[in-house]
Amino acid sequence: MPNHHDVGGLPAGPIDRHEHRFNSFERHIDALCLMMCSPPVKKVAVEELRRAKEEMFDGPFLKANYYQRWAIGLRAVLVEKGVLGEAEIDARIAALKTGRS
Amino acid sequence: MSHPHDHDHDHDGDHAPPKDEGAGDYALLEQAMRELLIEKGVITADGVRRMIERLDEASPATGARIVARAWTDPAFKKALLDDAGSALSAFGFGPMGKFIALENTPDTHNVIVCTLCSCYPRFVLGFPPDWYKSTAYRSRVVREPRAVLQEFGLDLPDSTRVVVSDSTAEIRYMVVPMRPRGTEGMSEPDLAALVHRDALIGTAVVAPPSP
Numbered sequence: 001m002p003n004h005h006d007v008g009g010l011p012a013g014p015i016d017r018h019e020h021r022f023n024s025f026e027r028h029i030d031a032l033c034l035m036m037c038s039p040p041v042k043k044v045a046v047e048e049l050r051r052a053k054e055e056m057f058d059g060p061f062l063k064a065n066y067y068q069r070w071a072i073g074l075r076a077v078l079v080e081k082g083v084l085g086e087a088e089i090d091a092r093i094a095a096l097k098t099g100r101s
Numbered sequence: 102m103s104h105p106h107d108h109d110h111d112h113d114g115d116h117a118p119p120k121d122e123g124a125g126d127y128a129l130l131e132q133a134m135r136e137l138l139i140e141k142g143v144i145t146a147d148g149v150r151r152m153i154e155r156l157d158e159a160s161p162a163t164g165a166r167i168v169a170r171a172w173t174d175p176a177f178k179k180a181l182l183d184d185a186g187s188a189l190s191a192f193g194f195g196p197m198g199k200f201i202a203l204e205n206t207p208d209t210h211n212v213i214v215c216t217l218c219s220c221y222p223r224f225v226l227g228f229p230p231d232w233y234k235s236t237a238y239r240s241r242v243v244r245e246p247r248a249v250l251q252e253f254g255l256d257l258p259d260s261t262r263v264v265v266s267d268s269t270a271e272i273r274y275m276v277v278p279m280r281p282r283g284t285e286g287m288s289e290p291d292l293a294a295l296v297h298r299d300a301l302i303g304t305a306v307v308a309p310p311s312p
Contacts, residue, residue, distance in 0.1 A: 008216030008267065012240040015252055017232045025128040030228075031152040032135055035144055043143060046270050050218065066219070066234055068127045075130060084137050092133035093126075 005054050026067045033074050044077050052076040160227040164275055165296035167192060167225065169289045171202075172280045181277070194224060199272045205279045205306070209262045212250065212303030213274045214242045220268040222275050226301055233302065243267065253304040275301050281309040 022030075036044040052073035056064065064072060078084040138144045167189065171178040180188040185202040200222060203211035215221065216239045221229040232238050242249045246263045250256075257263065266274045278300040284292060287310070299305035 005217055007236050007240040008214075009244045010240040011244075012237040015232050015235060015237045015241070015249065017230075017253075019230050019232070022228055025125065025131055027153050027156060028135065028149075029127075029131045031149055031156055032131060032138075032144075034156075035148060035152050036138075041144055041148075050270065053218075064127075071127045071130050071134075075134060078134065083143065084134065084141075088137060089130070089133050092137055093129050096129050096132055 029067050029071050029074070033070055036074065036078075043081065043083050044074070048077045048081075049073050052080075156223070156228070159224050161296075161298035161301055162293070163192065163227075164222075164225045164298070164301040165293040166289075167202075167275075168277055168296045168301070169293035171277055172284075172292055173289050178277075185275070189225070198270070200225075201266070201272060201274050202277050203264070203266060203274055203303075204277045205303070207279070208260075209264055210250075210257055210303065210306075211264050211266060211274075211276045212242060212246055213266050213268060213276060214239055215268040216240075216243055217267075217269070220270055220273055222273045225275055226298060230298070250304060253299065255305055276303040278303075278307045281307050283309040 033044075033049060035041050037046050037049060049070075050073075053069045055076075056069050056072060075084075075089060079086050079089070135144075135149060139146050139149075167181070171181050177188065177191070181202045182204055186194075186198070186200040188202075189200065203213070205211055213221075214233075219229055219234040221233060223229070238249065243265050246265050247257065250263070268274055278296065280292070281295065284295070291310075295307050295310060297305065297307070300307045
């Protein structure tokens with residue numbers, strides 16, 4: 001059975017042609033992923049990021065949209081490869097939240 | 102969990118106005134990773150800024166210039182169709198993986214998709230439209246391309262062969278649309294102005310100039 005992202009040829013409804021302007025978060029996470037996958041940084045392979053995103057269709061991230069999956073996927077790969085630690089990411093998010101409130 | 106996706110775009114009537122401008126949990130996750138990577142010296146703030154500028158500058162106007170050049174310069178067109186990756190060095194692009202330009206002819210119409218995800222020639226066409234990434238487009242265009250093209254307002258004669266090319270992270274495509282009638286003697290920039298994004302994806306053709 002094909003994996004969930006392998007949708008080519010499956011039946012589907014009408015195509016929603018509504019388009020939106022990319023917001024700051026989307027442009028930032030796109031740029032960050034691209035930098036991490038490209039020379040000279042190249043700490044992450046495109047395939048690793050894709051695998052992390054494809055694994056996300058089950059569980060708590062079912063509702064995450066396109067770029068939200070990029071963010072979760074990048075986090076998973078960076079932690080897996082020891083580039084960043086879970087704890088330091090969580091601590092920084094908490095600090096940013098405090099700073100904003 | 103909040104949804105940064107919903108915040109910063111054109112709002113339809115039934116969308117609630119944004120509550121916390123762009124500061125969703127995912128935006129905080131991105132900011133946290135970016136700051137930590139900069140502090141660790143993996144990336145630089147300047148590098149991030151330049152990458153965002155590069156993404157913002159990429160637009161279908163680049164693809165349109167490439168097509169207009171192909172329409173007016175037979176040697177460039179041949180080079181583009183032979184090996185688009187190399188031919189585009191003339192436009193200042195470095196090697197970006199395998200890149201193939203697909204020529205539309207009176208007999209053959211090309212359309213591109215990425216059934217697995219969202220691979221797209223971004224540095225030539227800019228950000229992909231939302232529908233290009235949608236499950237509906239990715240599922241259907243390989244099975245019933247004519248019906249999909251009709252939804253986009255493109256009715257092709259039965260005699261036209263429709264070729265769907267499925268992109269991957271290793272091989273990307275762009276469509277070189279047919280030059281419309283009534284454009285003889287037009288300058289390259291004027292021709293480029295006729296070419297729009299969907300014609301470069303293949304969900305549209307380039308219309309003749311309005312009189």
